[in-house]
């Protein structure tokens with residue numbers, strides 16, 4: 001079998017990362033969470049007063065700081081950890097604070113260029129499943145398998161709310177729904193590589209699908225492509 005690139009894009013909290021991780025495990029590929037990379041940049045910007053939870057970003061300072069922001073993933077027995085300048089920030093990047101700052105940070109052109117370069121390097125040898133917003137359109141426009149995932153905003157907010165509750169990270173359902181809508185809007189309307197379905201991506205609305213049905217579908221598409 002030849003190795004391919006699998007791009008899984010779509011809206012927040014559609015379960016993209018869960019399905020991407022599972023697919024990667026089943027086919028023996030590496031999973032890469034591109035959203036975690038933007039979250040790590042947002043955390044850096046928050047810590048250095050270059051961004052806040054109200055959505056403002058100091059683009060000039062953040063752009064100048066980029067060469068000093070090293071992001072990578074550490075593989076551990078319980079999964080991958082996102083590393084920011086050598087520090088494990090995996091838990092912190094999932095907080096509501098980071099969720100509120102990330103989309104404006106991810107809209108900064110220089111941030112996108114730096115992350116896109118890094119993602120392309122990670123995919124040089126193929127055999128990866130990468131999830132995000134612009135993987136099939138901008139990062140790997142030639143990816144052999146592209147999936148665009150969507151579900152209703154309420155379904156997604158409920159999933160995200162349950163996930164945060166399970167981790168004891170408190171946030172109200174309404175706050176989660178509002179944050180999700182706000183991020184969708186920023187992601188869809190930014191000038192630089194906005195969130196949209198690639199023409200050749202398979203559209204997957206999983207509002208009414210079981211995880212098993214979804215996994216079977218992805219494996220079927222994978223087998224057709226390899």
Ligand code: C5P
Pocket residue numbers: 012013034035036038039102103104106107131132133134135183184187
């Ligand atoms: O996937 P996740 O929800 O963790 O991503 C967090 C945010 O990072 C998104 O809302 C989006 O603003 C940004 N992002 C992006 N491009 C990607 C992945 C994530 O702009 N490829």
